[in-house]
Amino acid sequence: MQSDNRGISVCLTLILAVVLTLMPLSGDWIVWKPNFLLLVVMAWVMRWPNGVGIFFAASVGLFADFLLRMSPGHSMIVFALCAGALSLVSRWAKYLSMLQRTLLMALIITLVAVLEASIFIVYGLPSGIEHLPMKILLSIMVWPFIDLSVARLQPNRG
Amino acid sequence: MANVFNKSSSLLRKFLVVSLLAVLLMIIDSFTPWLKPAYSAADNLVRPLYWIANIPLRVQEWSANSVTPRSEIESDNLRLTKESLIYHGQLQRMSDLAAENMRLRRLLNATELVQDSVLVTEVIGVSANPLRHTLTIDRGTADGVFVGQPLLDAEGLMGQIIEVHKRHSTALLITDSSHALPVQVLRNGLRSIAEGSADYNRLNLKFVSPTADIREGDKLVSSGLGGLYPAGYPVGTVLSIVTKPGDNFLEIDIDPSAEIDRSRHLLLLYTSRDNTADAVE
Numbered sequence: 001m002q003s004d005n006r007g008i009s010v011c012l013t014l015i016l017a018v019v020l021t022l023m024p025l026s027g028d029w030i031v032w033k034p035n036f037l038l039l040v041v042m043a044w045v046m047r048w049p050n051g052v053g054i055f056f057a058a059s060v061g062l063f064a065d066f067l068l069r070m071s072p073g074h075s076m077i078v079f080a081l082c083a084g085a086l087s088l089v090s091r092w093a094k095y096l097s098m099l100q101r102t103l104l105m106a107l108i109i110t111l112v113a114v115l116e117a118s119i120f121i122v123y124g125l126p127s128g129i130e131h132l133p134m135k136i137l138l139s140i141m142v143w144p145f146i147d148l149s150v151a152r153l154q155p156n157r158g
Numbered sequence: 159m160a161n162v163f164n165k166s167s168s169l170l171r172k173f174l175v176v177s178l179l180a181v182l183l184m185i186i187d188s189f190t191p192w193l194k195p196a197y198s199a200a201d202n203l204v205r206p207l208y209w210i211a212n213i214p215l216r217v218q219e220w221s222a223n224s225v226t227p228r229s230e231i232e233s234d235n236l237r238l239t240k241e242s243l244i245y246h247g248q249l250q251r252m253s254d255l256a257a258e259n260m261r262l263r264r265l266l267n268a269t270e271l272v273q274d275s276v277l278v279t280e281v282i283g284v285s286a287n288p289l290r291h292t293l294t295i296d297r298g299t300a301d302g303v304f305v306g307q308p309l310l311d312a313e314g315l316m317g318q319i320i321e322v323h324k325r326h327s328t329a330l331l332i333t334d335s336s337h338a339l340p341v342q343v344l345r346n347g348l349r350s351i352a353e354g355s356a357d358y359n360r361l362n363l364k365f366v367s368p369t370a371d372i373r374e375g376d377k378l379v380s381s382g383l384g385g386l387y388p389a390g391y392p393v394g395t396v397l398s399i400v401t402k403p404g405d406n407f408l409e410i411d412i413d414p415s416a417e418i419d420r421s422r423h424l425l426l427l428y429t430s431r432d433n434t435a436d437a438v439e
Binding site for chain 2: 023128
């Protein structure tokens with residue numbers, strides 16, 4: 001029953017992430033917008049590693065590829081890589097303080113942003129590398145809210 | 159400790175499976191159109207969410223309209239009435255000129271200029287990917303929209319339709335990095351190609367030689383070459399021209415005429431060759 005509730009919570013948070021992703025913004029805010037789907041998936045991987053793993057993250061990544069009209073597979077690999085890395089540390093990550101978790105996420109978000117920009121550069125596409133610092137900063141600022149929301153939906157369960 | 163290593167190898171196996179699958183999908187997508195329906199399916203799946211995502215924008219518009227003072231509305235109304243009168247006057251002159259132009263073209267045995275007609279549409283969603291400049295509009299096959307159809311706003315060319323569904327369509331904007339548009343300088347007819355730069359406020363002009371007669375402030379319009387966009391629609395204004403020693407071509411930045419990231423109400427263009435002129439609103 002608990003698992004069912006958690007499944008619904010995961011779906012609802014993902015729908016909210018899609019809505020935030022689709023929300024129209026103007027000016028530079030478009031390119032600074034954090035990757036809400038990735039942040040939500042990472043929050044769930046940290047909080048519920050037995051339920052949300054690599055395959056789930058890869059599926060959401062594939063959906064993100066279709067949603068963002070990117071070549072399918074890019075976000076899939078990025079999401080799976082993040083989920084894999086977080087699954088490895090999830091056992092002790094739940095004992096970290098909010099600040100430590102945020103720093104861990106800052107590291108992962110930076111690596112992801114650089115990896116994504118590298119993929120775009122390899123493909124000869126505009127990477128938007130000049131916007132990366134602001135995008136990373138906004139993602140880090142948004143992260144504690146997402147983490148706390150997921151924690152409320154998933155209190156102290158492993 | 160052994161448990162940690164077991165977990166690592168299991169994760170590694172899973173990641174390898176996902177990576178192989180991702181590479182396979184990239185190859186399939188690069189060489190076949192098999193995954194095209196998946197894009198449409200994802201688009202249809204999230205379509206109701208576009209409505210929810212647009213709520214803040216609608217609330218902002220509604221509140222802006224609600225708090226506008228009566229005096230401002232009245233002065234706007236007066237200004238618009240005057241503008242309408244001026245435009246009607248100019249339109250009468252235009253129709254006279256168009257008729258004269260057509261007579262002269264007949265005399266020269268040239269093809270007649272087509273009469274373009276338009277269909278008003280509203281933006282219901284913009285691309286969630288900042289590096290892919292597309293938007294979704296509320297018109298589809300039911301309204302006679304077709305792939306390749308030009309899209310305008312009140313100021314100039316916006317882009318073209320790349321995907322059509324029954325009740326909505328997706329348009330690729332002229333600022334997308336994969337988009338190129340044949341243009342000409344209004345002042346002297348110099349032809350070139352305006353390419354998207356992945357920046358909503360910039361286009362790049364390609365293949366203009368350093369000796370070409372082009373200046374900052376020159377207006378660019380669509381040249382009609384390529385057959386996709388009709389000739390004569392505003393594209394942009396030359397913003398800056400940079401000559402780099404040793405380069406064969408100038409580096410020219412264009413400021414698009416259309417309000418690419420701001421316009422909400424757009425026009426779908428039908429030319430007489432589309433045989434859909436009855437779709438005018």
